[in-house]
Amino acid sequence: xxxxxxxxQERTQLFTDVLDGKIPKRVPIFSFMQQxxxxxxxxxxxxEAQWDSNAFEEVTEIICRDFITDNVPVHAVRYPSxxxxxxxxxxxxxxxxxxxxxxxxxxxxxxxxYFIEAPLDCFIERVLPRLYSELDNKDPMSIAxxxxxxxxxxxxxxxxxxMQTARxxxxxxxxxxxxxxxxxxxxxxxxxxxxxGFKGISLDIRRIPDKVEAAVEALVPWVTKMGMQPFxxxxxxxxxxxxxxxxxxxxxxxxxxxxxxxxxxxGLAAAGFxxxxxxxxxxxxxxDYLAELPAGTIMFFEDGDPKLxxxxxxxxxxxxxxxxxxxxxxxxxxxxxxxxxxxxxxxAPGGGYIFSFDKVLITQDGLxxxxxxxxxxxxxxxxxx
Numbered sequence: 001x002x003x004x005x006x007x008x009q010e011r012t013q014l015f016t017d018v019l020d021g022k023i024p025k026r027v028p029i030f031s032f033m034q035q036x037x038x039x040x041x042x043x044x045x046x047x048e049a050q051w052d053s054n055a056f057e058e059v060t061e062i063i064c065r066d067f068i069t070d071n072v073p074v075h076a077v078r079y080p081s082x083x084x085x086x087x088x089x090x091x092x093x094x095x096x097x098x099x100x101x102x103x104x105x106x107x108x109x110x111x112x113x114y115f116i117e118a119p120l121d122c123f124i125e126r127v128l129p130r131l132y133s134e135l136d137n138k139d140p141m142s143i144a145x146x147x148x149x150x151x152x153x154x155x156x157x158x159x160x161x162x163m164q165t166a167r168x169x170x171x172x173x174x175x176x177x178x179x180x181x182x183x184x185x186x187x188x189x190x191x192x193x194x195x196x197g198f199k200g201i202s203l204d205i206r207r208i209p210d211k212v213e214a215a216v217e218a219l220v221p222w223v224t225k226m227g228m229q230p231f232x233x234x235x236x237x238x239x240x241x242x243x244x245x246x247x248x249x250x251x252x253x254x255x256x257x258x259x260x261x262x263x264x265x266x267g268l269a270a271a272g273f274x275x276x277x278x279x280x281x282x283x284x285x286x287x288d289y290l291a292e293l294p295a296g297t298i299m300f301f302e303d304g305d306p307k308l309x310x311x312x313x314x315x316x317x318x319x320x321x322x323x324x325x326x327x328x329x330x331x332x333x334x335x336x337x338x339x340x341x342x343x344x345x346x347x348a349p350g351g352g353y354i355f356s357f358d359k360v361l362i363t364q365d366g367l368x369x370x371x372x373x374x375x376x377x378x379x380x381x382x383x384x385x
Contacts, residue, residue, distance in 0.1 A: 003173075004170075004171070004172070004173040005173065006173075007173030008169070008170075008173040008174060008175065008176070010025070011028070011070040011071075011173065011174060011175035012175040012176045012177065012235065013025070014026065014027075014028035014070060014175065015028050015070070015071075015175050015177045015235050015354070016234060016235060017351070018318060018351060018352060018353070018354055019234070019235060019274070019296065019318065021296070021351065021352070022351060023350070023351040023385050024351065024385065025384065025385065026380075026383045026384040026385060027344060027348050027353055027354070027355050027379060027383035028070045028175070028354050028355065029068070029069050029070045029071075029354075029355050029356070029376055029379050029380060030069070030070065030071055030177075030179070030320060030354045030355065030356045031067070031069035031070075031071055031072075031073035031074075031356070031361070031376075032075065032300075032356055032357070032360045032361060033063065033073050033074050033075065033360070033361040034074070034075060034076070034077070034360055034361060034362045035050070035056055035059065035060075035074050035075065035076040036050075036097070036098060036362055036363070037074075037361045037362055037363060037364055038059040038060055038062070038063050038073075038074045039055065039059050040363065040364040040365075041059070041062065041063065041066075041364050041369065042058070042059040042062045042063075044059060045097070046096065046097030046098070047093065047095075047096070047097035048097075050079065050080050050093075050097065050099075051079075051080060051081060053076075053079060053156075053157045053160045053161060054160065054164075056074070056076055056160075056161050056164050056165075057164035057167065057168065059074065060072070060073065060074040060164070060165075060168055061168065064168060064171075064172045066373065067372065067373055067376055068373075068376045068377050068380045069174075069376060070174065070175050070177075070380075071174055071175050071177050072165050072168050072169050072172075072174045075180060076161055077180070077183065078091065078099050079153075079154075079157040079158075080093050080099060081153050081157065082150055082153050082154050082157065083099070085134065085146065085149050085150045085153060086132040086133075086134050086135065086146065086150050087132050087133030087134035087135075087136075088131065088132055088133075089102075089104055089130070089131055089132065089133060090102070090104050090106070090131045090132075090194060098362075101193070103197045103198060103199065104130075104131065104194075104197060105130065105195075105196060105197050105200055106127040106128075106130045106131045106194055106195045106196075107122075107126070107127050107130075107191075107195035107196055107215075108126070108130075109196075109200070109204065109208070111126050111127075112208065112211040112212075112214075112215060113211070114126070115127075115215055115218065116211065116214045116215055116218055119218045119219070119222070127194075127195060131194065134146045135147070175235070176233070176235055177235040177236070178233065178235065178236045178237070179236070179237045179239060179276045179298065180237075180239045180276075181229040181230075181231065181232060181233070181236035181237060181238060181239075182226065182227050182228060182229040182230070182238040182239070182273070183226075183227075183238070183239045183240075184223045184224075184226035184227040184238060184239075184240055184264075185223055185226075185240065185241065185243075186223065186240060186242055186243075186257065186260065186261040186264060187216045187217075187219035187220050187222075187223050187260035187261065187264060188201075188216050188244055188256055188257045188260060188261065189241075189242060189243045189244050190219055190222075190223055191212070191215055191216055191219060192243065192244050193243060198244075198247075201244070202247075205248075205252055205256055209255070209256075212256055213255065213256060216256060216257075216259075216260045217259075217260060219260065220260045220263050220264055220267075223264055224263070224264045224267040224268060227240065227264065227268050227273065227275070228268070228271060228273065229273050232272065232273060236273075236274070237273075237274040237275060237276035237298055238268055238273050238274070238275050238276065239276045239278070240264075240265075240275055240276065240277045240278070241277075241278040241280060242261075242277055242278060242279055242280055242283075243280055244257065245257050245283065245286060246280065246281035246282055246283065247281075250285060253285075253286065253289075258286075258289055262289075262292065262293070265277075265293050265294055265297065266294060268294075269294035274296055274297065274298065275293075275294070275297050275298070276297075276298040276300065277293075277297060277298070277299055277300065278300045278302070278321075279299060279300065279301050279302060279304075279321075280302050281302055281303055282302070282303040282304050283301065283303075283304060284304045284305060284308065287308065287309065287312045287313065288312070290313060290317070291312060291313055291316065291317075293317070295316050295317070296316075296317065296318060297317050297318070298317070298318045298320060298354070299313060299317050299318065299319055299320070299321075300320050300321040300356065301319065301320070301321040301322050301358070302321060302322075302358045302359060303358065304322070306319075306322045306343060306346045306347055307346055309322075309347075310346060310347055310349075314347070314350065314352050314353075315350075315352075317352070318352050318353070318354065319347055319352060319353050319354075320353070320354040320355070320356045321356055321357070321358050322343055322347070322358055323339060323340065323343055323355070323356070323357045323358055323375075324339070324357075324358055325357045325358055325359045325361070325366065325367060326366075327339055327371075328357075328366075328367035328368055328371040328372055328375070329366060329367045329368055329371075331371065333370065333371055333374045336371040336374060336375050337374060337375060337378045339375075340355070340375050340378055340379055341378070341382070343355075344379070344382075344383050348383060348385070351385075355379050355383070
């Protein structure tokens with residue numbers, strides 16, 4: 001057996017043990033780095049490089065040579081070519097090359113009744129044309145052609161990325177693990193993000209709460225189906241970023257957010273799919289709710305009290321996150337290493353812990369890369385059980 005294959009098996013076993021509820025040889029390192037970071041690190045023009053999906057392998061190779069992680073370190077979740085073909089209004093590339101999600105209303109308030117009665121019809125006829133200009137005021141043949149082109153581009157771009165990722169994994173001996181085997185949103189988040197906007201949904205839950213509740217319920221089957229992994233494996237998960245909950249009152253969370261989200265994760269678990277949820281901002285108010293989710297859910301925390309999370313969730317679920325990315329920008333190398341040691345001491349005992357930062361690595365100017373290297377090297381060498 002080659003050294004690279006042995007390394008891949010060892011790294012895979014780290015994640016397999018954690019996901020199986022066993023204590024691994026050491027704490028596995030999960031890199032959640034966007035290709036935008038890798039392109040900047042490689043000296044690429046971000047506004048240009050994203051149009052060439054073949055650039056993914058080139059920039060990822062550079063990251064692989066310079067940093068220690070246990071999974072393929074770079075991920076790409078958006079390609080501008082797809083949004084250009086659709087005339088996307090909900091995902092727009094800024095002058096700096098970053099694709100951002102502006103506040104947009106895809107579902108008008110007067111459309112609630114139609115959506116609740118016939119969600120698919122309403123989504124096709126009213127929501128999609130507002131989100132994508134190339135689907136607005138066009139004849140049916142043109143719309144069908146646009147959708148076919150966009151879907152072909154989607155398949156080509158992500159299929160190409162999958163092949164590049166497989167080559168990189170084999171070359172560098174990374175773990176067979178995919179925590180983004182599918183991507184979806186919680187039903188309330190989808191209603192807020194893609195259909196009503198932050199302002200609109202905030203008004204709706206006060207003015208027309210019954211309609212919001214019914215619309216969320218109508219979305220549950222959709223977002224659950226979106227989370228079904230096409231090629232599931234023992235070490236795969238469905239990624240679900242959670243947005244709106246920290247900005248809601250407790251009673252609103254209990255009524256509008258939690259029931260649909262719980263049904264969604266229960267549905268995914270019943271179908272055999274593990275979920276990887278990103279608890280954005282601070283979820284400490286909701287730890288008792290999170291404890292009810294299917295066992296083995298991977299919970300990625302941005303903020304909060306790691307000791308309390310370990311105490312309340314550590315015996316049932318898998319914990320990651322918490323390490324403040326801002327420290328890699330402001331701290332000394334020793335301060336950054338000390339923080340990693342602190343979190344390992346809190347979260348690693350008994351297993352159920354994967355090391356990662358509190359946020360996705362998106363911009364190179366948001367941190368000191370020497371500190372990033374030092375932290376990953378420390379965890380790889382000093383987190384043995």
